[in-house]
Each structure stands twice: as structure tokens, then as C-alpha cells.
Amino acid sequence: xxxxxxxxxxxxxxxxxxxxxxxxxxxxxxxxxxxxxxxxxxxxxxxxxxxxxxxxxxxxxxxxxxxxxxxxxxxxxxxxxxxxxxxxxxxxxxxxxxxxxxxxxxxxxxxxxxxx
Amino acid sequence: xxxxxxxxxxxxxxxxxxxxxxxxxxxxxxxxxxxxxxxxxxxxxxxxxxxxxxxxxxxxxxxxxxxxxxxxxxxxxxxxxxxxxxxxxxxxxxxxxxxxxxxxxxxxxxxxxxxxxxxxxx
Numbered sequence: 001x002x003x004x005x006x007x008x009x010x011x012x013x014x015x016x017x018x019x020x021x022x023x024x025x026x027x028x029x030x031x032x033x034x035x036x037x038x039x040x041x042x043x044x045x046x047x048x049x050x051x052x053x054x055x056x057x058x059x060x061x062x063x064x065x066x067x068x069x070x071x072x073x074x075x076x077x078x079x080x081x082x083x084x085x086x087x088x089x090x091x092x093x094x095x096x097x098x099x100x101x102x103x104x105x106x107x108x109x110x111x112x113x114x115x116x
Numbered sequence: 117x118x119x120x121x122x123x124x125x126x127x128x129x130x131x132x133x134x135x136x137x138x139x140x141x142x143x144x145x146x147x148x149x150x151x152x153x154x155x156x157x158x159x160x161x162x163x164x165x166x167x168x169x170x171x172x173x174x175x176x177x178x179x180x181x182x183x184x185x186x187x188x189x190x191x192x193x194x195x196x197x198x199x200x201x202x203x204x205x206x207x208x209x210x211x212x213x214x215x216x217x218x219x220x221x222x223x224x225x226x227x228x229x230x231x232x233x234x235x236x237x238x
Contacts, residue, residue, distance in 0.1 A: 068199060
């Protein structure tokens with residue numbers, strides 16, 4: 001079964017890290033990208049580059065910024081293939097941002113019933 | 117340019133869906149499916165669509181944090197917001213305007229929103 005791990009963290013943090021810390025963290029992300037359970041994922045550009053689109057009536061409303069302002073912003077995601085959400089959570093805990101931010105693990109919808 | 121489109125649902129709608137019986141949910145779903153099939157049918161051949169994920173209800177979420185070496189897992193989504201992420205689509209578009217044109221046709225856009233975020237290519 002597939003799970004999305006949505007990575008939330010403080011946006012300015014990366015810029016404040018030393019080059020050594022950045023290199024180490026990037027290495028951890030790269031290793032996770034190559035793990036057997038990982039099926040996909042992306043790093044997102046900052047919320048300053050976000051554009052939110054809504055359509056009401058016939059009108060397309062385009063606003064700059066994310067759909068919701070949060071203290072920790074969505075910065076990327078992984079797609080994990082795991083047997084259970086508990087297993088997906090153990091992989092989520094290996095994401096470097098879990099140590100300072102939050103990882104939301106969500107099952108991908110399967111027709112005919114919820115995963116557990 | 118590659119974009120991630122975050123598909124949101126209105127939180128009140130999500131609450132209402134959660135109250136439905138499985139028969140009612142299946143019927144509501146059957147009404148929605150043709151809209152998505154039409155979108156995929158039109159955009160699929162253009163190569164604009166990458167991977168896509170429909171997520172299970174926010175109540176099925178778990179949120180994971182590691183503090184002081186300890187893994188803390190809580191039930192529920194990371195944040196309670198008026199619009200809640202319900203899916204994600206990877207989109208390939210020439211520029212932001214082209215991505216907006218696609219976003220404006222994704223069925224959730226009429227009651228909630230689609231957030232477009234450029235993907236950082238490594």
C-alpha cells in the first residue's frame with residue numbers, strides 16, 4: 001500500500017544551517033530517496049513561490065501564496081510503499097525534518113475500503 | 117516546469133463525507149468519477165500529468181515527530197485548516213500560466229482550491 005509523507009518544517013531553517021550540516025542532511029534525504037520503500041517524492045520550492053487557484057462561478061481567482069498560512073510549511077513529500085501505516089511512520093521518522101518539524105503520513109485512497 | 121498541485125477539499129465537505137454510509141459514499145463517488153475521467157482523458161495525451169495521488173480522509177492521518185531521539189506519533193493531520201489536502205498531482209507545464217489553466221479544471225477547484233508549487237529538480 002502507498003502512503004504519502006508530507007514534510008512540514010520551518011522555512012528559514014535551511015538557510016541558517018552550516019555547509020557541513022546541509023551536506024549531511026542532504027545526504028540523509030538522498031539515502032531515503034533511494035530506499036526500497038520509496039516510490040517517489042519531490043522537494044517543493046518555498047511558499048513564497050506558491051500560487052493558489054480557486055474557481056467560483058465562472059471566475060478563476062488566482063492568489064499568491066499557499067492555501068493556508070502555517071507556522072511550519074509544506075516543503076516536500078515522499079511516497080512510501082509499506083505494509084501498514086505504522087511501518088510508513090517508522091520511515092517518516094527517518095526523514096531529517098522529523099527532528100525539528102512534523103511529518104504527516106496519509107494513506108493513498110484505495111477503492112473499496114480504507115487502509116489501516 | 118514541473119509543479120506539484122496540492123488538491124484541497126473544504127473541511128466542512130470532508131466532515132459531511134465522513135458521516136456518509138458506505139453506500140452513500142459510493143454513490144457520491146460515482147457522481148464525481150466521470151469529472152476526473154474527463155480531465156484525465158483530455159490531459160493525459162498532452163503529457164501534462166505525472167504521478168497523482170488521492171489521499172484517504174484526514175482522519176486516517178498520523179503525524180510523526182522525533183524529539184530528543186524519541187519518535188512521537190499522534191493521530192490526525194498536522195494542521196486543522198479550512199481547506200485540507202486531499203490529493204496531489206504532479207504537473208508538467210510550460211509556465212505558471214499554463215499550470216494555472218490546468219489547475220482551474222481540477223474538480224476540487226470549484227469548492228476548495230489547488231495550490232501550485234514549483235518542484236526543485238535535483
